[in-house]
Amino acid sequence: xxxxxxxxxxxxxxxxxxxxxxxxxxxxxxxxxxxxxxxxxxxxxxxxxxxxxxxxxxxxxxxxxxxxxxxxxxxxxxxxxxxxxxxxxxxxxxxxxxxxxxxxxxxxxxxxxxxxxxxxxxxxxxxxxxxxxxxxxxxxxxxxxxxxxxxxxxxxxxxxxxxxxxxxxxxxxxxxxxxxxxxxxxxxxxxxxxxxxxxxxxxxxxxxxxxxxxxxxxxxxxxxxxxxxxxxxxxxxxxxxxxxxxx
Amino acid sequence: xxxxxxxxxxxxxxxxxxxxxxxxxxxxxxxxxxxxxxxxxxxxxxxxxxxxxxxxxxxxxxxxxxxxxxxxxxxxxxxxxxxxxxxxxxxxxxxxxxxxxxxxxxxxxxxxxxxxxxxxxxxxxxxxxxxxxxxxxxxxxxxxxxxxxxxxxxxxxxxxxxxxxxxxxxxxxxxxxxxxxxxxxxxxxxxxxxxxxxxxxxxxxxxxxxxxxxxxxxxxxxxxxxxxxxxxxxxxxxxxxxxxxxxxxxxxxxxxxxxxxxxxxxxxxxxxxxxxxxxxxxxxxxxxxxxxxxxxxxxxxxxxxxxxxxxxxxxxxxxxxxxxxxxxxxxxxxxxxxxxxxxxxxxxxxxxxxxxxxxxxxxxxxxxxxxxxxxxxxxxxxxxxxxxxxxxxxxxxxxxxxxxxxxxxxxxxxxxxxxxxxxxxxxxxxxxxxxx
Numbered sequence: 001x002x003x004x005x006x007x008x009x010x011x012x013x014x015x016x017x018x019x020x021x022x023x024x025x026x027x028x029x030x031x032x033x034x035x036x037x038x039x040x041x042x043x044x045x046x047x048x049x050x051x052x053x054x055x056x057x058x059x060x061x062x063x064x065x066x067x068x069x070x071x072x073x074x075x076x077x078x079x080x081x082x083x084x085x086x087x088x089x090x091x092x093x094x095x096x097x098x099x100x101x102x103x104x105x106x107x108x109x110x111x112x113x114x115x116x117x118x119x120x121x122x123x124x125x126x127x128x129x130x131x132x133x134x135x136x137x138x139x140x141x142x143x144x145x146x147x148x149x150x151x152x153x154x155x156x157x158x159x160x161x162x163x164x165x166x167x168x169x170x171x172x173x174x175x176x177x178x179x180x181x182x183x184x185x186x187x188x189x190x191x192x193x194x195x196x197x198x199x200x201x202x203x204x205x206x207x208x209x210x211x212x213x214x215x216x217x218x219x220x221x222x223x224x225x226x227x228x229x230x231x232x233x234x235x236x237x238x239x240x241x242x243x244x245x246x247x
Numbered sequence: 248x249x250x251x252x253x254x255x256x257x258x259x260x261x262x263x264x265x266x267x268x269x270x271x272x273x274x275x276x277x278x279x280x281x282x283x284x285x286x287x288x289x290x291x292x293x294x295x296x297x298x299x300x301x302x303x304x305x306x307x308x309x310x311x312x313x314x315x316x317x318x319x320x321x322x323x324x325x326x327x328x329x330x331x332x333x334x335x336x337x338x339x340x341x342x343x344x345x346x347x348x349x350x351x352x353x354x355x356x357x358x359x360x361x362x363x364x365x366x367x368x369x370x371x372x373x374x375x376x377x378x379x380x381x382x383x384x385x386x387x388x389x390x391x392x393x394x395x396x397x398x399x400x401x402x403x404x405x406x407x408x409x410x411x412x413x414x415x416x417x418x419x420x421x422x423x424x425x426x427x428x429x430x431x432x433x434x435x436x437x438x439x440x441x442x443x444x445x446x447x448x449x450x451x452x453x454x455x456x457x458x459x460x461x462x463x464x465x466x467x468x469x470x471x472x473x474x475x476x477x478x479x480x481x482x483x484x485x486x487x488x489x490x491x492x493x494x495x496x497x498x499x500x501x502x503x504x505x506x507x508x509x510x511x512x513x514x515x516x517x518x519x520x521x522x523x524x525x526x527x528x529x530x531x532x533x534x535x536x537x538x539x540x541x542x543x544x545x546x547x548x549x550x551x552x553x554x555x556x557x558x559x560x561x562x563x564x565x566x567x568x569x570x571x572x573x574x575x576x577x578x579x580x581x582x583x584x585x586x587x588x589x590x591x592x593x594x595x596x597x598x599x600x601x602x603x604x605x606x607x608x609x610x611x612x613x614x615x616x617x618x619x620x621x622x623x624x625x626x627x628x629x630x631x632x633x634x635x636x637x638x639x640x641x642x643x644x645x646x647x648x649x650x651x652x653x654x655x656x657x658x659x660x661x662x663x664x665x666x667x668x669x670x671x672x673x674x675x676x677x678x679x680x681x682x683x
Contacts, residue, residue, distance in 0.1 A: 042332045044335050
């Protein structure tokens, strides 16, 4: 059972975050929160999203697992205006969720959860390097890198005390260095990994709205982007596998 | 729940049969580096190809990404999924991830357009181990095959299957007699999946299984012409042969021709004669079928052919490769020859204003002598290719050489000429006088 009211912008942000990677997901409904974890079809990126009860204006729920067609929801988001209120309601064991907004009543048929990939195991990897910067700066860097290449290296240089991003194209090259004073926090360990911009561009659009993003890095290890939304009542983790540099 | 999924082997050591192949897979995985070629696992359905790939990934602690025919496998989809997977490290922090592409012998049709080419590109640059899976190796595009290491999965012998079936019965708290398990494993014909499904179907709503429970659930009939010829030479029972001939879905004409093609495998003339006696009789029935348009006769033709051939083979078995009737090749090449000949006559006829029939009946020998005398001239004049020239010269190598030489000279001349004048006019009137 689920009965809740939420601000359209928070809902939109949640769906956008998931839609950056997958077209459908298993949404877990619990008495005090909603959460989901999903990997994309190529097993290259993972999203974990949690929206606490406090992010909603009203929230009443019992434990349930919903199969959401994210692509459909994303289309529907276009119909919502800024500041609209969204009423979600799903009867006990129902297969159809009603979403009411701005005089529309949208009945969304849920997917059978058994047809959706199972939740991936939470990865257990150590990522020693950590940087915190604004979402805006991160998105700008990703945009810049995608002008010259299809991959980007992220790393920390502990000797010169800066965080860097490098994109090397066939002919052009772009490099950004941010010193300790230009980021919010920086752990000084030597780390570096290479990532595909295809994925980062999609994630960047979501992360651009975040006030600050925590980046966790390792040596040729996945990167984890961690950030809050909806007044810290919502939290998103992105995990992205590194590209292997062919020798 | 589907037992084939429930009891899918989790480890390589749980798989039944094909021990040598499995060992090869394990050592391939253990020493894997990006320079190693991907594997192609091929063999009949239910021999453990997909299970082996999954078990291998499990044993190695690798992640696994699987794409099969139910996924879209267009160029774009393959590049997005397999392509980006092949170039990235695993998300979970595992050492590698295994990319499994199932049913690669079905990479065609509009839905998979460009799939084979995309797959080839991925194989060239992958940084992760890959396994391709197919039923029939010959149906995998040749360029893919040549870049992979083929490993054949053979049918599982009935006796090696029984312990696995007994284990499943125990796990499901079923009482099964040994005769039942033997029956199941024989009927499955080396297909483990079929055996387990058969067992599950028989076990619905029962705690004790007897061989009678099995009667209603029998494996789907699937048979190829190769199976049929093998069975004929092995001397299976008449009913079995007739049923199998039916199951191939080939017309009796084709079956008779295949059988005729394998007559050469019989050891002596007496048996060849015996085989031809029944093939001839079958052919009579085929003729009558067509003449009278009475297709019930077809079945007699088919039965006479397979049973008669089986009698002639006297259960000797078959050891040589079964290949399509050579007659088909001969028909094919004869047809090609005819087409070349027809084309040549047509050209001569319009060039020298002689009817084709007159050319064929009276002048062809004369032309042969003329061409023999100055082949280069005629190649140029009639724009002959090597096949056509060969009809005059009857010397393949010489024809190819002459045509090549003429072409090279022509190209050289054109190069010189383009700078000055347009190409020389070669209208019929201009050169006709040289012949007569």
